[in-house]
Amino acid sequence: xxxxxxxxxxxxxxxxxxxxxxxxxxxxxxxxxxxxxxxxxxxxxxxxxxxxxxxxxxxxxxxxxxxxxxxxxxxxxxxxxxxxxxxxxxxxxxxxxxxxxxxxxxxxxxxxxxxxxxxxxxxxxxxxxxxxxxxxxxxxxxxxxxxxxxxxxxxxxxxxxxxxxxxxxxxxxxxxxxxxxxxxx
Amino acid sequence: xxxxxxxxxxxxxxxxxxxxxxxxxxxxxxxxxxxxxxxxxxxxxxxxxxxxxxxxxxxxxxxxxxxxxxxxxxxxxxxxxxxxxxxxxxxxxxxxxxxxxxxxxxxxxxxxxxxxxxxxxxxxxxxxxxxxxxxxxxxxxxxxxxxxxxxxxxxxxxxxxxxxxxxxxxxxxxxxxxxxxxxxx
DNA sequence: GTATACATGTAAACGGTTACATGATTCT
DNA sequence: AGAATCATGTAACCGTTTACATGTATAC
Numbered sequence: 388x389x390x391x392x393x394x395x396x397x398x399x400x401x402x403x404x405x406x407x408x409x410x411x412x413x414x415x416x417x418x419x420x421x422x423x424x425x426x427x428x429x430x431x432x433x434x435x436x437x438x439x440x441x442x443x444x445x446x447x448x449x450x451x452x453x454x455x456x457x458x459x460x461x462x463x464x465x466x467x468x469x470x471x472x473x474x475x476x477x478x479x480x481x482x483x484x485x486x487x488x489x490x491x492x493x494x495x496x497x498x499x500x501x502x503x504x505x506x507x508x509x510x511x512x513x514x515x516x517x518x519x520x521x522x523x524x525x526x527x528x529x530x531x532x533x534x535x536x537x538x539x540x541x542x543x544x545x546x547x548x549x550x551x552x553x554x555x556x557x558x559x560x561x562x563x564x565x566x567x568x569x570x571x572x
Numbered sequence: 573x574x575x576x577x578x579x580x581x582x583x584x585x586x587x588x589x590x591x592x593x594x595x596x597x598x599x600x601x602x603x604x605x606x607x608x609x610x611x612x613x614x615x616x617x618x619x620x621x622x623x624x625x626x627x628x629x630x631x632x633x634x635x636x637x638x639x640x641x642x643x644x645x646x647x648x649x650x651x652x653x654x655x656x657x658x659x660x661x662x663x664x665x666x667x668x669x670x671x672x673x674x675x676x677x678x679x680x681x682x683x684x685x686x687x688x689x690x691x692x693x694x695x696x697x698x699x700x701x702x703x704x705x706x707x708x709x710x711x712x713x714x715x716x717x718x719x720x721x722x723x724x725x726x727x728x729x730x731x732x733x734x735x736x737x738x739x740x741x742x743x744x745x746x747x748x749x750x751x752x753x754x755x756x757x
Numbered sequence: 758g759t760a761t762a763c764a765t766g767t768a769a770a771c772g773g774t775t776a777c778a779t780g781a782t783t784c785t
Numbered sequence: 786a787g788a789a790t791c792a793t794g795t796a797a798c799c800g801t802t803t804a805c806a807t808g809t810a811t812a813c
Contacts, residue, residue, distance in 0.1 A: 389665075389667045389670050392671075392674065395674070396670060396673050396674045396677070399674075399677045400673075417664075418664065418669075419665070419666035419670060420664070420666065420669075420670055421663040421664065463677065466674055466678070467678050467682065469674075470671055470678055470685065470686065471682070473689060473692070474667040474668060474671065474689070476693065476696055476697075477666055477667065478606040479603065479604055479605070479606065480574075480604070480605060480606070480662055481605065481662055482574045482659040482662065483659060484603070484604035484605075485574050485577055485578045485581060485604060486654075486655055486659065487726050487730055488581050488585075488726055488727060488730055489577060489580070489581045489584075489651055489654075490655065490722075490726060491584075491722055491723035491726050491727075492581070492584045492648065492651065492723075493651070493652050494652075497652065497655050500655065500656050504658060507658070508661065512661075533754075537675075537676055537755045538676035538677075540751055540755060541672050541673055541675060541676050541751070542673060542676075543751075544672065544747060544748050545669045545672055545673055547747060548669060548744045548748075551740050551744050552740065552744075554740075555736050555737060555739075555740040559733045559736050559737075562729055562733075563729050563733075566725055566726070566728075570722045570725060570726070
């Protein structure tokens with residue numbers, strides 16, 4: 388499990404409330420780790436009990452109070468220990484690929500519906516790529532990598548991974564569409 | 573959930589026992605859907621109860637008996653229904669990316685251990701790419717896609733996705749290694 | 758004699774998803 | 786008036802992972 392660790396990294400980059408973390412997991416961190424607010428609140432409570440994170444209750448005007456969490460020393464130590472453990476290559480779950488192979492066993496009409504679905508996926512990947520590229524121009528305008536801090540460089544290289552993943556996926560979805568059209572005719 | 577559907581596709585491509593399915597999930601299907609034998613046996617029993625698959629007990633010489641499953645009409649219908657439902661874009665879990673961002677908050681020595689780990693991942697992705705390419709030459713030697721059956725074409729386009737994913741990942745891991753080395757100096 | 762392949766299972770623990778729940782404030 | 790944002794939770798369910806369990810046959 389790495390949700391604890393992803394939360395720790397996020398809190399080290401910037402302390403925040405459970406709600407703020409949930410938003411980050413919807414946006415930037417969600418690129419490589421997803422979590423809903425329910426999961427986040429549950430794990431935050433456990434991490435607080437274990438002393439991995441510190442809480443500060445912050446009263447706000449015209450908004451509900453919030454609990455701002457930050458990484459504590461035992462949390463940093465836990466993260467350091469985890470960093471030294473080997474991780475296994477991720478297990479892949481790609482429903483669309485299952486569907487593409489399933490299409491061979493359905494009526495030809497099913498290809499039409501699959502084509503629409505692949506097109507939908509293509510659009511959503513194109514939109515995500517555009518968002519990544521906008522974020523890259525905003526957060527990493529500097530051409531010279533030596534001018535950035537290690538933290539920025541590491542964030543940037545992870546973002547570049549997201550960008551290349553989306554580019555590859557777009558090209559592959561075009562290949563899939565061409566193949567489906569060829570079969571449909 | 574798509575484990576049922578992945579199993580159905582696999583049984584449509586070729587009937588087989590739970591054990592054989594587990595091996596396929598370790599090899600080709602594992603490219604886009606993973607499952608252990610425990611999961612597979614449990615789901616097979618449920619699918620049999622629901623009439624999605626048919627079983628034939630096969631006695632073997634010098635080997636344990638096995639139950640050979642094949643897709644039944646209700647299973648095909650269930651697969652067809654699922655094909656017409658939209659799937660959500662997959663949720664990503666990429667521990668290595670979490671580690672890379674975590675490295676910014678550890679001692680410089682941690683970079684060394686991370687570099688070794690990234691190199692290990694690089695090797696395993698390179699080996700997987702080599703296996704995919706060998707499989708491609710073996711299973712799809714034909715240059716002209718029109719010469720293949722729709723089933724083969726669809727299997728091939730999914731395999732091409734795996735190949736492009738591995739190529740992209742290798743290039744990214746090289747980028748990660750270059751970045752880590754730059755920071756370490 | 759040891760390891761690997763074949764073949765099928767049970768049980769417990771854990772993590773993730775979905776549904777439900779509440780309540781204030783701001784924007785259109 | 787209604788929708789969206791901020792803010793935090795509970796509970797039930799489901800799927801996945803890990804550990805345990807058993808037994809035969811073949812290959813080295």
